[in-house]
Amino acid sequence: MREIQIETSPEVYSRSQKESREYEDVLVVGQPTQISLAHLAPSEDAIISFKVQGELEIYSHTNQLIEPQISVPLKQLPTIILLARTFSDRLNDRSLTVIFQDETGHQYQIQLKLTCLRICLDADADRDGIIEENNPHKGEWKWGINGHGAILCVKTDRDIVHSSSSPYDEKPLQISNISGLSFIIVRHVGLKPLPIGYEVNLSVDPNIAQRICIYDELDAAGYELIGAKKTTAKIRETDRDILLAIRGLSYPDVDFDGLVEITLNLTKDKENIYSDRVVFRVAPWMMTPNTLAPITVFVSRLSKGDNEEFIEELRKVVGKANAQLDPVPFEFHKDDPWMRDEIEIGYTQAPGKYLHVVLDSPRDRGLDRFAKRKLLGSDFGYVIRKSRYSVTKLDSFGNLEVSPPVTVKGVNYPFGRLIFGGTRPDIIQNPRRKLKVLRDFFFAQKIQAPFEIFSDWLSVGHIDEFMTFVPAPNSLGFKMLLASPDKCYTILHRLQNEGHSQALLRQGKQLYKKPADISVAEVLNNEELARQNQSYQEHINWNREVLKQELGLAEEDIIDIPALFQDDGDGRAETFFPNMVNMIVLQQHLAIPKPFGPQINNQCQFEADVRAVLEPLGLVCHFIDDWDPYFRGGGEIHCGTNTSRQPFAQKWWEIEPKFFNPS
Numbered sequence: 001m002r003e004i005q006i007e008t009s010p011e012v013y014s015r016s017q018k019e020s021r022e023y024e025d026v027l028v029v030g031q032p033t034q035i036s037l038a039h040l041a042p043s044e045d046a047i048i049s050f051k052v053q054g055e056l057e058i059y060s061h062t063n064q065l066i067e068p069q070i071s072v073p074l075k076q077l078p079t080i081i082l083l084a085r086t087f088s089d090r091l092n093d094r095s096l097t098v099i100f101q102d103e104t105g106h107q108y109q110i111q112l113k114l115t116c117l118r119i120c121l122d123a124d125a126d127r128d129g130i131i132e133e134n135n136p137h138k139g140e141w142k143w144g145i146n147g148h149g150a151i152l153c154v155k156t157d158r159d160i161v162h163s164s165s166s167p168y169d170e171k172p173l174q175i176s177n178i179s180g181l182s183f184i185i186v187r188h189v190g191l192k193p194l195p196i197g198y199e200v201n202l203s204v205d206p207n208i209a210q211r212i213c214i215y216d217e218l219d220a221a222g223y224e225l226i227g228a229k230k231t232t233a234k235i236r237e238t239d240r241d242i243l244l245a246i247r248g249l250s251y252p253d254v255d256f257d258g259l260v261e262i263t264l265n266l267t268k269d270k271e272n273i274y275s276d277r278v279v280f281r282v283a284p285w286m287m288t289p290n291t292l293a294p295i296t297v298f299v300s301r302l303s304k305g306d307n308e309e310f311i312e313e314l315r316k317v318v319g320k321a322n323a324q325l326d327p328v329p330f331e332f333h334k335d336d337p338w339m340r341d342e343i344e345i346g347y348t349q350a351p352g353k354y355l356h357v358v359l360d361s362p363r364d365r366g367l368d369r370f371a372k373r374k375l376l377g378s379d380f381g382y383v384i385r386k387s388r389y390s391v392t393k394l395d396s397f398g399n400l401e402v403s404p405p406v407t408v409k410g411v412n413y414p415f416g417r418l419i420f421g422g423t424r425p426d427i428i429q430n431p432r433r434k435l436k437v438l439r440d441f442f443f444a445q446k447i448q449a450p451f452e453i454f455s456d457w458l459s460v461g462h463i464d465e466f467m468t469f470v471p472a473p474n475s476l477g478f479k480m481l482l483a484s485p486d487k488c489y490t491i492l493h494r495l496q497n498e499g500h501s502q503a504l505l506r507q508g509k510q511l512y513k514k515p516a517d518i519s520v521a522e523v524l525n526n527e528e529l530a531r532q533n534q535s536y537q538e539h540i541n542w543n544r545e546v547l548k549q550e551l552g553l554a555e556e557d558i559i560d561i562p563a564l565f566q567d568d569g570d571g572r573a574e575t576f577f578p579n580m581v582n583m584i585v586l587q588q589h590l591a592i593p594k595p596f597g598p599q600i601n602n603q604c605q606f607e608a609d610v611r612a613v614l615e616p617l618g619l620v621c622h623f624i625d626d627w628d629p630y631f632r633g634g635g636e637i638h639c640g641t642n643t644s645r646q647p648f649a650q651k652w653w654e655i656e657p658k659f660f661n662p663s
Helices: 308-320 370-375 436-444 485-497 520-525 527-551 605-617
Strands: 020-028 033-036 047-053 057-059 079-083 094-101 107-117 150-152 182-186 198-203 212-215 224-226 232-234 242-248 259-268 271-282 294-300 324-328 343-350 353-360 380-384 400-402 406-408 411-413 418-422 451-454 467-471 478-484 558-562 565-567 573-575 584-586 589-593 620-624 641-645
Touching: 020 259, 020 271, 150 182, 198 224, 224 232, 294 308, 294 584, 308 324, 308 584, 308 589, 308 620, 343 641, 353 370, 370 380, 400 467, 406 527, 418 436, 451 527, 467 584, 467 605, 478 485, 478 527, 485 520, 485 527, 485 558, 485 605, 520 527, 527 565, 558 605, 584 641, 605 620
Parallel strands: 020 107, 150 271, 294 324, 353 380, 418 451, 478 558, 589 620
Antiparallel strands: 033 079, 047 094, 057 079, 094 107, 182 242, 198 232, 198 259, 212 224, 212 242, 259 271, 294 641, 343 353, 400 418, 406 411, 467 478, 565 573, 584 589
């Protein structure tokens, strides 16, 4: 509690001096302020009484309301507490006169002229999209559906703290760019100008100033008040409410917990008199699983028309899923077909705000400028993480997935869990691992509790080469698909036993400028290929057990999809025929790489097996020829496309901390 300091001296009480003294000070509306009467009285036996002008309340140190007309011994009231509930519209519109009477009946008066100011900074603390006045919980943040604390979205084309780009320039805020912004209100302080020596300032910690921008009113120039170069701003218009816009620049990360505290200070001669504050949490970046509805599917339209037929076949499937296909022109990709590897389209959300956000990988090939040049806008944000360390294939986003919502050992993950591929140094001689800056970023978002599995056994090193999720009418709402060499060999052995050993895989296709045709018998007689796939199956089985444990899955929640791999010449695996698990999921419609398996009665046996296990789930299998250029280039349909999806219906701020996985 603040105490008003009134300087006195013994001379004040001599008969030769004035019998009344005047002082001026300021009260903050709603904030009790203490005055020591014992310090002011001529003697400890004095009797005191009061006169009050204007709206002003007097309380004892026991919080008892004091009526001004009473007279009491000083010993009963050594201190008083003043409280104003309204602010002034002119200087010194309130006063308190304290009358001291000594044992001789002589009276001394001290008059305190007061100006009452309001210091009130407000945000949407109850998360209903409305900035209410003086919410009691605005200065703290609590998770849960009954929690409180404001939310701030990141709305930027780069992350100033974690980017090599130049610092954020002080540019006007355009009205067209306010869709993802949050707001605070500096409430009407009282009067203008303020008493001499007093100022109202907005301030943030220097570290936080690197991560946000606060702009002045939108009907003015819209220039930056607070940012990386300025941590304090004077509030000049104190006789009206002021709406300020806040733009987040930095997502939570290893060095930033996402909490942003903004303080409004009343100072007298640069000394702080009183402060009010609001606390925001920066909304996390979130991934969307296959079980959410698609909006747009992006694919590079290659310059020589190499994938034109593929695009038209894909368009049919996308249309059936009530989504839109967006073929991207050459100038945005320079014939880089691997749309999935370059970016991941997630989202961020605050009350009343929803924004797609592209996470740009450090891969930086032909599609490097696609996100900024084609996607970034009022409905698309952007974030990137780069490192001084060398990028590997594991840093591409084919090596990043998110499960649908799961419950694991009683812990609910309502937004699923992030999954990314890593290494096993006990198996891989020259191990690769996803960059630490990426891993740190994933864990710092907190909401989707990441974990790592083993993908370094693959040449490309991406988990989408051996796993995906599809919707299913079971208690989970999905099933997990895993590539399975064992399942493939089971089918091939069955065909051989049925007399189809000369049926061809990859019939009519070219590979390495040679016919790719190979018979069932040739595959089964290739002992080296069998040995390799036994090893690859062991790697998949190891991942299978980790995925079951981390996602709370049982065997009946997993479907094996026939697949075959071969050594890439450097000790890692590449696919032997188009990899069906590398599909895109568009509601119940699945766009699956056509595997070119053995044909029996004009029916591909690999396709038949997949239909048999997926169509009973209500799924529709669309097999698309992606041999040129995707399969021959080392990827498939999932690698060559990217999909924006609807957000989760549940809001991330409504969950409880128990859902978090320690990072």
